[in-house]
Amino acid sequence: MEDLALLGFGPDGWGKVLVQAGLMTLAVSVAAFVVGLALGTLIAWGRVSGGGMARALAHGYTAVMRGVPEILVIYLFYFGGRQVVTAVGTALGFPGPFDISGFMAGMLAIGLISGANQAEVLRGAWQAVPKGTIEAGRVVGMSRFTLFRRVIAPQALVTALPGLGNQWQSVIKESALVSVTGLVETMRQVSVAAGTTQEHFLFYAAGAAIYLAITTLSDQLFRLAERHSLRGHQQGGM
């Protein structure tokens, strides 16, 4: 029972910092997911309606991001980012030392990885938009942007929602890797707590519970959104 007090909110408890760390995990995950969604839309657009060059670029990008370990990409942004910032900063004559924050490196790295995966989901959904609705939009004189905003995006998002939900789950789990940069999110915080108290199993179990809580709750949210997006649609055989 003494052990469990370590997880509480008392004077010796790590409860408060663990909650803060959980919120940091959420923050970095949301930021990375949004980066990934923006990039994924761009890549999907390149693959669906771009020319040969755009298609090849999008294809190559996806292949690279799916074949390289996430942790290498994070290292690349963290250490490499510092190298690049230092080079640019020194060239411009600013005094050093230069640094890039763990949050920034993690958000960009996971966002770029997730972007490649989200692009695949979005491409499939985009191609499933009924051609007739696009033609109808064109006939009533919509501009390309209006067509995308009012016809393509709303329909494609409904199809893409389950796939995007899966990508969100991956982003949460990948966010644990950002701990290697020293950003104090859940993984980092439980490592510190485990090292300080020497209660390794207890704190890693607590960390696992935090991740499970986040993944389970957000899964429910995505299901609600899915049901909401399907209102008014006729249900299929299932």
Add this chain to the structure above:
Amino acid sequence: MDLSFIGTMFLRILGGLPLTLNLWGLSLLGGAILALGLNLLRTTRVGDKVASAYVFVFRGTPLLIQIFMIYFGLAGFGFIRHSVLWPFLREPYWCGLLALVLNDAAYTSEILRGGLRAVPRGAVEAGRVSGMSRFTILRRITLPLAIRQALPAYSSEVISMLKATALVSTITLMDMTGIARAAISETWRAVEILLSAAAIYLALSLIVTQLSVWIERRLSPWQFQRTNR
């Protein structure tokens, strides 16, 4: 960019390839066996609950935390330190491999479950009628059909596991990522080193992609003959 530096680093990182391949192959093998076991467990009611809980926990938490839990966490229990398993669980290699196997099993069992669901009932009944034993049906009808069905999803899982092996570098193992990480702290030339490591991983994953397309073709030649005509 300094080409000779990249060349040196490339060769140095290749030194970690045997360990990466070792962990990759063994974790896929162990994961596949355990995944099959989990699916056999699902045929009973209690077993189904156990398998679901297992999959829920291992798919809902990051692999990194699973590795740390096994490597640092298990040592906290006296009965484990005094058990016959301790000589293994003391070593980062066995802890890393165990975490990879347990993690891969959760994902692979779900992929296999999808494949098993797609096996037509009639095929199994035909086997039963011709007097096959339950094991023979599993070996000659159910598994070949299920595996064929699950292959595309499984090839992504194989690539995920290649990438997952990189995480064992966090518990001091010197796989390709571990060597790259050590080289960075010696030279501080991160970009060149990381790009060399990334190129090797990428080449391996491209080989898997090509191989899976080839196997898929071999296993269902009729589909491709029809489209080629």
